[in-house]
Amino acid sequence: MPYLFHWGVFLERASASETYLDWIVSGLKVTIAVGSTSWIIALCIGSILGVMRTLPNKWASGFASAYVELFRNVPLLVQLFIWYFVVPELLPWGTAIKQMNPVTQQFLAGVICLGTFTAARICELVRSGIGSLSRGQGNASLALGLTSLQTYRYVVLPMAFRIIVPPLTTEFVNIFQNSAVASTIGLLDLAGQGRQLVDYTARPYESFIAVTMLYCLLNVAVMMLMRWIERRTRVPGYISTK
Template identity: 25%
Template sequence: MTKRPQQTRHIGWRSKTFRGLFYQALLLSLCVAGVWYLTHNTLLNMSARGIQSGWGFLRDSAGFDISESAIPYDALDPYWKAFLVGILNTVRVAVVGIVAATVLGTLLGVGRLSSNAIVRGFCYAYVELFRNVPVLLQLLMWYLFLTEALPSLDQAISFGGIALLSKDGLTLPVPVWKLGHATAGIGVVLGLIVAALYRRAARRHFETTGRQRSMVWLPIVIVACGGLVGWLIGGAPSAWSIPKVDGMLVQGGVPVTPEFLGVSLGLVLYTTAFIAEVVRAGLNAVAHGQSEAAASLGLPRHQAIRLVVLPQAMRVIIPPMTSQYLNLTKNSSLAVAIGYPDIVSVANTSLNQTGRAVECIAIIMAVYLTTSLSTSMFMNWYNRRAAIKER
């Protein structure tokens, strides 16, 4: 048997691999040189005009208050802490908006395909109304409603004596923090770990034997039992702080400002309309024969959608859904129009006080770039897990 002569690999311009690496390195070098030139030129022009630059101002006292903060903050705190408060406020709006818009959008998307004409018509009217009204106008509309149409604090609307709604916002009951709440949280985390291990074992069992264990409700039960056991170990605390009107103030509870309510309602209702259309398109992308097959097995329509149609539609739904999440996060920058202290509002105030325009704008860009890339990475990972794998 004669041996084939080994082909020599060319390391030079004739190599396609070498040319590809060379062009990539050249493009990267040009990008770095362009960024360096723009930065150097900007610093020279700022220096020539007597404009200060640098990041040292972040250690100086901010000197302004922030109306709401997730962490303790005072006007004497440095600028970096003020920016941190703005970042947390932005993330809070984005997370609440994404969760609420996903739930409502999925329900409306399924409702668009309902056999009930009233439900189908309502969902259609909602989508056409809210997606065709500019989001900034919706933010202003909800904020004006919350601050003008609602009653004053002394005539606040009470929900069962445990929550209050007025021009000052919404005040909700909150548990009085005890050790049992911490142990309950630990129990929930352990329950999530056990539930994840159970789902993995059930999936392997199905791949090995072809028989699927009932695993729809059991993971939820495991997590709930973990939290319950932790709560009991911590002494089963049950005290709640209930809001009550005391003169011109509300004692107890946790307040939700009208600014946060306005921006949350505006972003959620606006994004829900687009998510509903994404879900409707994804469900329509699944072959009608799948629904017929589920019906032939005796599955009710809601179970056929949840167990058969929706899992297959996810590969179509997830990519455009990611775009809607990114849009919601970036649209939260419009919250400055109604006075919500997000990162844009904090950066504008800091810019006016310090004159560090480049630095403040760079922080805003870095925050939105980081949150958007993080959301994209998570959704891409989830898309790979949800994708149908051909065998």
């Protein structure tokens, strides 16, 4: 017997004040919040570590290398469980964390996990972007009297980030996709709400088709934003426009 789709399920009442569509929209908002916050953390930490990997100081580069090896080689789901279950037990203020609102605790664990995990990948992108630049740019900056910090800030990093915008786009898309793992600790993001919708309505096809379409729309929006940034920041004559 063929499956009979019932798209009107989203307009049915889940409670006195909510429909099932409201659940999906709520999950989408959580996914956007988790992904956006994680991206800010990852970009900041990854940029710092990427610069550290290019410094002549062996302690700085060694620390950044160790960070990358650790966070890139441990599965994301394992890292999430460590942040959510293990870290609060090890911290002196762990009791306060465990007494937080469960949703807040799940959100923080998901954001920190995704941010630190993606930072290791961004670190390598920043390092490769800096490595692709001609040494003459940095040497010329130092010859003009700029300090190493000023050279990185005004010359090296602005050019490096322009070069790595395409791979950064991939990581930006991935962070929203990877945010779905947060549903394993109970966070009702888009994936979590989709699974809850199946439990309440027994409509798996409608639920996960809707969730899939929203993930696709979210990723398309991210790619359009990054392409706009790439066009706006491109240096004429330096990076091919093809």
